[in-house]
Amino acid sequence: MLIERYNTAAGEGTALCGIFSDIHRAWATVDNSFFVWHFDKWDGQCQEHNVDEQAICAVGLARAKSGIFIEAIQYLLVLATPVELILVGACCSASADGTDPYAELSLQPLPEYMIATDGVTMTCITCTEKGQIFLAGRDGHIYELQYTTGSGWRKRCRKVCLTTGIGSLLSRWVVPNTFKFSTVDPIVDMVMDEERNTIYTRTEGMKMQLFDLGANGDGPLTKITEEKNIVDPLDAPYGGRRTNAPPPRTARSPKPSIVCISPLSAMESKWLHAVVVLSDGKRLFLTTSGGIGSSVGLNSGLRRPTCLKIVATRPSPPLGVGGGLTFGAVSAAGRVHPEDLALKVESAFYSAGALIMSDSSATAMSSLLAVQKGSAAQLSLPSTFGTASRASRALRETVSALPVEGRMLCASDVLPLPDAAYMLQSLYADVECFTGFRKPFEKACIKLWAKGDLPTQHILPRRRVVVFNTMGLMEVIFNRPVDILRKLFDGNTLRSQIEEFFNRFGAGEAAAMCLMIAAKLLYAEDSLISNSVSEKAAEAFEDPGLVGMPQIAGTTALSNTRTQAGGFSMGQVVQEAEPLFSGAYEGLCLCSSRLLYPIWEFPIMVIRRPAGTNKCEDGVIVCRLSAGAMEILESKIHSLETFLRSRRNKRRGLYGYVAGLGDSGSILYKTGPIIGPGGHSNGRSPYNSQIQDMDPADKSASNKKPRLLYTSAELAAMEVRAMECLRRLLRRSGEALFLLQLICQHNVARLAQTLGNDLHKKLVQLTFHQLVCSEDGDQLAMCLISALMEYYIGPEGRGTVEEISTKLKEGCPSYFNESDYKYYLAVECLERAASMANNPDERDILARDAFNLLTKIPESADLSAICKRFENLRFYEAVVRLPLQKAQALDSNADITNGQIDPRHHDTIMLQREQCYEIVMNALRTLKGVGHSRMQSADKSSGVATAVDPASRTKYIKQILQLSVQWPDTVFHEHLYKTLIELGLENELLEYGGSDLASFLQSAGRKHQEEVRAVSSVTSGAAKLHDLSAPILTSQTKYLELLARYYVRKGERIAAARMFLILAERQCSNSEEVPTLDKRYEYLRDAVLQAKSAGIEADSSRKPIDSSTVDLLEGKLTVLRFQMQIKQELELMTARVENISSSSESPSGLFPRDNILADAEAAKAAKDK
Incomplete structure (x- = not known):
């Protein structure tokens, strides 16, 4: 049409x-x-x-x-x-x-x-x-x-x-x-620089004009400068950079014209701002700032343009360069072409480091010249030495020529689709030189191509440019180095060509590209890689002839200082031996670092606030990375880790070489000896081995200071360990990305609300590196998983634990293991049981299932919360056994009980054990009614009725005591007994107390009291009474009373009688704590009763008992009774005297011997005595 x-x-x-x-x-x-x-x-x-x-x-x-x-x-x-x-x-x-x-x-x-x-x-x-x-x-x-x-x-x-x-x-x-x-002079071309908010124009007279729109792009248009002779380098200043200038033009040589003006992004250069392409193929690089330096860059709002100045020039690309499968870099620096072979560029297009020119110098057919920055590394020394010459750092270009019919009219980049562009923007938004880019994301992502092919070919697709010429439309696709290598593997390529590719790009970069092909890490549109190509790439990655073998750096550079016979030797320089790994390891490092680079040191979460609000105001926490970006990155990392794991399992490459040396397990996963040729079997670590140079001519130097060298086996083992560490880091990073995806799918802002203020702040500041490698990252991941589980198992849950746990176990097992799965499965059972108040049988079954799950992981459960759920369900077996199991796990060897614990760890472990004990104690307090209101509010939230009748309360207390006493933990028993006495449950204590109750009461009542023996003679008993005459405090009396009652309950009459006697005759350091005569009488009466009962039991069992014990106690009781009578008479006398003194009559014959007690004061003193 x-x-x-x-x-x-x-x-x-x-x-x-x-x-x-x-x-x-x-x-x-x-x-x-x-x-x-x-x-x-x-x-x-x-x-x-x-x-x-x-x-x-x-x-x-x-x-x-x-x-x-x-x-x-x-x-x-x-x-x-x-x-x-x-x-x-x-x-x-x-x-x-x-x-x-x-x-x-x-x-x-x-x-x-x-x-x-x-x-x-x-x-x-x-x-x-x-x-x-x-x-x-x-x-x-x-x-x-x-x-x-x-x-x-x-x-x-x-x-x-x-x-x-x-x-x-x-x-x-x-x-x-x-x-x-x-x-x-009309304006015929106008170009906008979106980053710096400037406009370049070109007139028919080949003048260049520069206009400024202000820092934000909304200011008045201001003309900065106009350059008339910018196309003629002989007439324009070069600022001291006119080296190797071309010779003057002859009379027949036409003056070149401007065919293209393109701005340079800040990612390409921080101080070059535009490039001008001339009709003869030369390129002029311009700056708009008077000073040249790194300060002129992306933050152009701080420094506005002031001039239009040529900083550097590039000659035209060489002619005679054909297209095809070439991978050598053609240097165009300093070349001068004959005039009859000069380019005739009719139109050109430049964008993000790529230049396309339409050349009509050939009469037969015009051609398209595609010029890119060269990616090959031609170094005089291996790249790992880092000593490249100055010439090797010069800008190199690859030039491809494509003959076409017609001439190019215009060209443009084919922008990525919005979804792919948004993914790239999400990954690289915080990277240097990318933060200033505005929407649309499609154009901003074009700037990434300026970084070159090597750093971006794993994430960016092949670059496409659509060209509009006089014959129609055509699409030009730029092959990346990895595409060239893939085509080499796809065909019957000679090994020499593969070796040349490795030599051109370096062993490390080539190995990284082999990894991308073998693990299929290329962009989705380019991922159609056959299995044969992938296998060839894997073999090349493991080929020591291509990637090399690990060696010692610097050994080849050492000079031998040996002299002729009879000469004098100063020795040789002693250099520290440093391992230099192969190109395979370097390629793995390059590939891994490029995958993790855009996320490693940047925060995972950001706070999003509505536009126009104050930054101090609270916002909504969201993930910085988009779901698509995390999915693609996680898929690539997982593919790379899977490839490395498969090669390890198959023992390919260095894995197989090291495994063939002997003990492969110790080499691949842990330190240990290397047994085999060149290794050591004496148990020493290969990293610490010292090997001396035994060359006779070098004995003088080696004897003075031995050089640290490694054998080939040791170097190979070191590299395998390093690669294994990288593989595990990749696995952990992939799991972290999977976890982030799962959390973001469930509204991370809602999950973050469940965290405390401190954890919320840590989450906002958390970097991906910390999530993968730090304890804070583990803690925050655990909290987010817990909040995610509550979303599923809560009252308004929208799924099952099995559903979400399967995803977590498969996608991030290091963050969610089997114990976590059992814990949340138990919580789900408890939630279901709490909702079945009308079905007690089913409720008990679910509680039992939860208990069985938790008994397998007592040390991993949050018992303070989980036992409260069991308590609300009246399932006290779990309330007792789970905390005690965890306390036992904290001290599995019973070091605290045996007194063998390290003093440095004693307090910490003891505190953790006491926290477990307190869970059981709190259950008893709740049943007794201590803190009942607080517990009641918690119970109402679980949907379980809290009213417990007295009979049920007694039954539950009995159940707790029986379960507790059965547990063989004396430290726990002490806490239990103290709590029961504190709560007034002495009867329950004496009835259900364990075998260690007597020893506990003895040690609590009298710290230095000897054990009371059931059978003892009067003489020995008197001796013990004499030894135990120390004062007894009132607080200790309670324990001794309980001990006496315990002996009575157990039928140990003599021991009970003696304990009552101790209480009756106890001494006190404080007069206020002295027991009354009535209390002493009660103790002695009980002692006599127990002694007589012991005698009756002895007669019935025909085991006679010494009657002097009963006589002694009865004698003491008689004396005490007499003292009580005297006290009573004195009280009566005191009362009479007080009555007489209060009356007006004088004392008379009411008292036969009233002359003995003449006044009331004397009577009162006698009463007190």
Whole structure:
């Protein structure tokens, strides 16, 4: 259709063409008709839009500003004719499967958005990502097309001249253009630098102009400078960089013209800002800053442009370079070509380090020249030495020539799809030189190609450029080094070609590319790698002839200082031996570091706040990485780790070499001896071996200071261990990414709300490195998993533990192991049991299942919370046994009980054990009613009734005591007995106490009391009473009373009698603690009763007992009874005296011997005695 329309105009119509890379469309105009079609589909469909009569002279595409048009209008098509400017709405819709967001395009006329040009013919249009529209006119001025919704008297659309003053504006209004005779140099090209907010223009007279839009791009347009002779290096200053300048042009040599101006991103250079391509193929690199240095870079808002200065030049690429499968770098530095072989560049396109030029120097057929920065490393020494010469660091380029029919009119990058671009932006958003890029993500990701092929070929697809020439559209695809290597493996390539590839790129880089092919790490569109190619790449990665073997660095550089016979030797330099690993290890390091580089040292979570809010205000915590980015990165890391693990299991490469030396297990996974040729079997670590040079000529040097060297077996084992460490790091990193994906799928902001303030702050500051390698990362991961499980097993749970646990165990086993699975499965059972209050049988079954699961992992469970659930279910067997099992696990060898614990660890372990004991004690306190209100509120939250009748409470206490006493932990028994006495449960203590209760009561009642023997003579008993005459405190009396009651309950009458006697005759250091006579009488009476009972039992069993014990106790009881009578008489006497003294009558014969006690004071003193 397009060709027919052009032929209809007899080839004399106005025709333009271009590419809208934003919407994946190519366009062309013929007179007043505009055609647009999808350049990716090649389906022949072409959409047409016509304007009124006038021929279209300029076309542009701008993003629609928000809030002006309907949401469906995403772009604005700008059409310029000699008489008016027209805006047309462009609506893009996605395909049915959603893979192509620009599948359909519809053009919507906007009749209210037209404006007259006022006689100015526009030559070119450029637009910013903010939606600004700039137009260059043939009058040499720059205009801006502004549009609004329109209100009141304001027009919806207006044209504003940005480069003229008031005087020029008035003259243009008063004097028509027909009567102006001054020469006008029209602007024919205009390029926008989105990063620095500057505009470059080119006029017909080959002048370059620089304009500034301000730091934010919304300031007034300011003209910075205009350079007239920039295309002629002989007439322009070079700032001291005019070395190796080309010879002066002859008279027949035409002056070169500018064919392309392109801005340079900050990722390409921090102090070069633009490149100009001339018609002879030369390139001029410009800066807009007066000073040259690293301070001029991405933060251009701090330093605005001041000039337009040439900093460096590059000669034209060499001719005679053909396309094909070449992988050598062609240096173009300092070459001078004959004039008859000079390039004739008609058009050029530059973007992110790639240059495409249309050359018509050959008469037969024109060609496309593709120039890129060379990736090959041609070093005079191996790259691992880091001593490359200055020449090797020079900029090298690869040049490919492709003969084509027709000449190139324009070209553009094929932008990645929005989903892929968003993934790349999410990964590299915080990387240096990428933070300043604004939307759209598709164009920002183009800048990553400027980093070169080697650092990005694992994540970026092959670069594609669509070229519009006079014969139609064509697509140019740039092969990366890994693509060349893949093609070498795909064919019957000679080994010499593979060796040349390794030599050109270095063993490390080539090995990294072999890994990418073998593990299939390439971009999704390029991942169609056959198994045969993958296996060949794996074999090359393990081929010592290609990647080398580990060796000692610097040994080849040492000079031998041996002299002739009879000469004098000063010895030789002693150099520390350092292992230098093979190219396979270096390639693994390169591949791993490039995968982890965009996330390793950056925070995982960020706080997202609404636009315009204060940074101090709280926001929503979200993951910095998108779900797609984490999925792709995790898949690549998993593929690489799987490949390495398979090679280890198959014992390929160095794995097999080391395994053949002997004890493969000790070499691959732990330190140990290497047994085999060149190894040591004496048990020493190969890392510490010292091998002396036994060359007789070097004995003098080696005897003075032996050199530390490693055998080949030791070096191989060291490299295998290093590779194994990297493999485990990759595995852990992949599991961390999987865990992050799973957490983000369940609303990380909601899960983070369950964390405390301290953990919340740590989560925001947590880097990926810390998540993988630190204890804080493990702690936060455990907390997030716990919150995730609560989401599933809570009252409003939306799944089962089995469902989410399966994903966690398979995807991140190092963060979620089997014990975690059992714990949360038990919690799920308890949640279900709590909801079955009306079905006690089923509730008990579920509680029993949970208990059985937790008994397998007592040390891994959070008992403080889990036992409260069991307590609410009245399942006290778990409340007792689980804490005691955990306490036992903390001291599995019973070192504390045996007194063999390290004093440094005693307090820590004892504190942890006491925390376990307190869980059981708290259950007793709850049943007794201590802290009942607090427990009741907790019980209500679990949905279980808390009311317990007295009979059930007694039963539960008995159950706890019986279970506790059965556990063989004397330290726990002490805590239990003290708690029972504290709660007033003495009867239960005496009834259900264990065999160690007596010893506990004895040690608690009298710390130095000897054990009371059941059978003892009166003499020995008296001796013991004499030894135990130390004062007894009131706090100790309770334990002795319980001990006496314990003896009575156990039938040990003599021991009970003696304990009562001790209590009756106990001494006190404080007079206030002295027991009353009544209390002493009670103790002695019980002692006599127990002694008599012992005698009766002895008579019945025909085991006589010494009667002196009973006589002694009865005698003491008689004396005490007499003392009580005296005390009683004295109290009566005191009362009578007080009554007589209070009456008015004198004392008379009421008391026969009243003369003995004359006053009341004497009576009172006698009473006290």
